[in-house]
Amino acid sequence: MATIKDVAERANVSISTVSRVVNGTATVAAAKRDKVLQVMAELKYQPNSAARALAGNKTGMLGIVANDLADPFFATLLKGVETEARQAGMQVLAACGHHDAEQEEAAIRSLLSRRCDALIVHSKDIPDQQLLDLLSECPVAVVVNREIPEIADRCIWFDNLAAGYMATKHLLAQGHQNIAWLGRNQNITDNVDRYIGFCNALGQAGIDHNKAYKAFGEATVEGGYQLAYELIRSKSEVTAIMAYNDAMAAGCLRALHELNYKLPDDCSVMGIDDVILGLVVYPQLTTVNYPVEDIGRTAVKKALALLADQQLEMTNHFSPKVVIRGSVASLRKSVLRKSGS
Amino acid sequence: MATIKDVAERANVSISTVSRVVNGTATVAAAKRDKVLQVMAELKYQPNSAARALAGNKTGMLGIVANDLADPFFATLLKGVETEARQAGMQVLAACGHHDAEQEEAAIRSLLSRRCDALIVHSKDIPDQQLLDLLSECPVAVVVNREIPEIADRCIWFDNLAAGYMATKHLLAQGHQNIAWLGRNQNITDNVDRYIGFCNALGQAGIDHNKAYKAFGEATVEGGYQLAYELIRSKSEVTAIMAYNDAMAAGCLRALHELNYKLPDDCSVMGIDDVILGLVVYPQLTTVNYPVEDIGRTAVKKALALLADQQLEMTNHFSPKVVIRGSVASLRKSVLRKSGS
DNA sequence: GTGAAAGCGCTAACAT
DNA sequence: ATGTTAGCGCTTTCAC
Numbered sequence: 001m002a003t004i005k006d007v008a009e010r011a012n013v014s015i016s017t018v019s020r021v022v023n024g025t026a027t028v029a030a031a032k033r034d035k036v037l038q039v040m041a042e043l044k045y046q047p048n049s050a051a052r053a054l055a056g057n058k059t060g061m062l063g064i065v066a067n068d069l070a071d072p073f074f075a076t077l078l079k080g081v082e083t084e085a086r087q088a089g090m091q092v093l094a095a096c097g098h099h100d101a102e103q104e105e106a107a108i109r110s111l112l113s114r115r116c117d118a119l120i121v122h123s124k125d126i127p128d129q130q131l132l133d134l135l136s137e138c139p140v141a142v143v144v145n146r147e148i149p150e151i152a153d154r155c156i157w158f159d160n161l162a163a164g165y166m167a168t169k170h171l172l173a174q175g176h177q178n179i180a181w182l183g184r185n186q187n188i189t190d191n192v193d194r195y196i197g198f199c200n201a202l203g204q205a206g207i208d209h210n211k212a213y214k215a216f217g218e219a220t221v222e223g224g225y226q227l228a229y230e231l232i233r234s235k236s237e238v239t240a241i242m243a244y245n246d247a248m249a250a251g252c253l254r255a256l257h258e259l260n261y262k263l264p265d266d267c268s269v270m271g272i273d274d275v276i277l278g279l280v281v282y283p284q285l286t287t288v289n290y291p292v293e294d295i296g297r298t299a300v301k302k303a304l305a306l307l308a309d310q311q312l313e314m315t316n317h318f319s320p321k322v323v324i325r326g327s328v329a330s331l332r333k334s335v336l337r338k339s340g341s
Numbered sequence: 342m343a344t345i346k347d348v349a350e351r352a353n354v355s356i357s358t359v360s361r362v363v364n365g366t367a368t369v370a371a372a373k374r375d376k377v378l379q380v381m382a383e384l385k386y387q388p389n390s391a392a393r394a395l396a397g398n399k400t401g402m403l404g405i406v407a408n409d410l411a412d413p414f415f416a417t418l419l420k421g422v423e424t425e426a427r428q429a430g431m432q433v434l435a436a437c438g439h440h441d442a443e444q445e446e447a448a449i450r451s452l453l454s455r456r457c458d459a460l461i462v463h464s465k466d467i468p469d470q471q472l473l474d475l476l477s478e479c480p481v482a483v484v485v486n487r488e489i490p491e492i493a494d495r496c497i498w499f500d501n502l503a504a505g506y507m508a509t510k511h512l513l514a515q516g517h518q519n520i521a522w523l524g525r526n527q528n529i530t531d532n533v534d535r536y537i538g539f540c541n542a543l544g545q546a547g548i549d550h551n552k553a554y555k556a557f558g559e560a561t562v563e564g565g566y567q568l569a570y571e572l573i574r575s576k577s578e579v580t581a582i583m584a585y586n587d588a589m590a591a592g593c594l595r596a597l598h599e600l601n602y603k604l605p606d607d608c609s610v611m612g613i614d615d616v617i618l619g620l621v622v623y624p625q626l627t628t629v630n631y632p633v634e635d636i637g638r639t640a641v642k643k644a645l646a647l648l649a650d651q652q653l654e655m656t657n658h659f660s661p662k663v664v665i666r667g668s669v670a671s672l673r674k675s676v677l678r679k680s681g682s
Numbered sequence: 683g684t685g686a687a688a689g690c691g692c693t694a695a696c697a698t
Numbered sequence: 699a700t701g702t703t704a705g706c707g708c709t710t711t712c713a714c
């Protein structure tokens with residue numbers, strides 16, 4: 001591939017002049033500029049980013065650590081990040097943690113090694129202190145979906161507790177009392193917080209959450225399916241299911257269909273996340289919106305502001321919002337229907 | 342961040358020695374090696390990839406051009422690419438084309454500029470010749486989901502025509518005759534090929550495809566929904582819908598539910614792609630498997646082989662496979678049910 | 683086994 | 699407005 005030197009020689013100018021034309025860092029005589037531009041095209045010149053990074057001490061790359069790129073949740077986060085980064089002329093370098101502490105660390109290290117100008121980190125498996133330690137090597141790092149007190153101003157998170165609370169409140173408002181919790185069998189903060197929100201709402205309604213129906217499994221469509229299938233067969237008095245996330249809720253819906261439940265009247269189902277899955281199931285899922293794409297964009301904005309040393313004040317805390325669709329019915333209606341059949 | 346020089350000084354060795362320890366390119370006396378290792382840890386040394394790339398003339402980066410990272414299809418492709426790349430110790434650099442020729446070109450250029458060792462390209466909007474021209478600047482490029490005669494050996498594609506054909510055959514085998522085609526309103530080869538497959542199957546069954554029911558719209562859940570809704574209301578004699586992809590098929594299912602169709606008996610629906618959406622809808626979608634993740638992995642393997650100058654012979658052509666789930670019923674059953682109601 | 687030194691392609695002073 | 703030059707941090711000969 002052609003280098004800046006090749007271009008300079010062919011255009012009879014110095015490499016500085018070529019550099020100026022490429023970067024627009026200073027004015028160049030029109031004739032020379034045109035000649036350079038022409039030669040660049042002829043030679044299909046593409047500046048070497050490695051050399052640029054080395055000389056200029058910035059790479060123009062934004063690193064992002066996610067868990068699993070195929071998961072709609074991370075894919076959406078990534079999209080938000082990419083959109084915003086591209087607008088700022090930066091490239092996104094993605095590395096996967098695969099829900100594993102060691103791989104998460106390796107992912108961060110490789111991004112560090114690439115000298116990304118900034119890092120957006122989604123990590124659940126590395127302990128706070130170790131993460132802080134790793135990130136201390138990075139000029140700018142923003143943490144998403146996690147709150148670390150020491151760097152609270154560089155954390156962007158979603159209020160999972162409020163999400164669990166609001167979702168459950170919504171179910172209670174529809175008259176449901178026998179509400180089951182379909183949880184995730186993994187103690188990450190998301191899960192714990194949503195569950196606490198669930199318990200709080202129940203407690204406030206005078207329902208003892210210890211007596212609430214609960215089942216725990218994998219946070220996937222399949223996990224939700226299996227859990228719901230078992231639960232409903234043994235506890236037919238349950239009139240509403242609060243799932244940890246939309247994937248589980250979708251599995252849940254499928255199980256109920258298979259058990260010939262008429263939805264949503266025979267049983268209401270509520271999710272949290274608001275991913276695309278909720279739009280394709282029938283009935284469409286009533287859920288709580290988790291603005292992932294927005295979070296991704298905000299994380300990048302924050303990172304860019306930090307890079308530019310602007311103290312740009314912005315929310316780093318996103319609140320949930322209930323999205324009403326078709327999977328939750330009021331209990332009254334359900335009961336009427338049941339007694340009628 | 343610490344440099345190789347810092348490490349060398351602190352360990353009382355030359356930078357060459359540090360380099361040797363880091364890369365294992367030559368044996369170093371045990372004592373020195375240990376000292377270097379220790380200092381590296383103390384200083385949290387991370388080799389600067391830019392400098393490495395510049396000096397070593399390879400970046401260890403694999404570039405991938407996709408359209409939209411949030412689309413489950415590309416997300417899965419990306420996952421396959423990432424998995425395979427990571428095993429080979431390479432990092433993935435993603436750039437988006439956003440279904441637009443100019444942006445696709447910009448994406449490729451930026452990847453070229455980054456001096457990726459190899460490129461995996463998914464491009465639909467750039468004409469063959471221009472794409473060849475762009476890729477000629479890249480040491481190794483593999484094209485996915487497209488066949489360009491000049492570089493056929495570096496193309497990995499899926500037989501869309503066979504997919505359309507097999508899917509339609511499946512519908513015909515269930516006795517359906519009034520089959521509607523829910524197509525994409527954009528002439529990319531995928532769409533055209535699948536449609537030709539559809540027509541061929543129909544023709545073989547003695548059905549004039551010109552008279553077949555057709556509707557075209559956006560290849561999304563929403564697009565499928567709207568199209569199906571309109572189509573079914575005006576052409577109730579349709580007993581089966583062949584959708585361009587799973588997303589449209591999912592939208593289709595929703596429309597039918599809303600029209601109070603009993604599925605799959607009142608109307609069968611078939612998709613193509615086999616993405617996660619098909620597992621959450623009810624009934625689960627009968628579709629044709631498109632092994633995207635596999636294609637992603639194969640593309641990387643091919644790229645790596647090319648990099649290593651191995652002439653590794655491998656399939657660069659993936660065939661479809663029908664995946665039978667619950668959204669297609671045999672016509673006989675449907676008719677019986679209809680006359681009985 | 684180890685160190686010195688020459689680049690890799692570029693940017694950013696610094697001259698002119 | 700333009701050219702010269704000194705690095706950026708590393709790999710890789712080439713000597714010893």
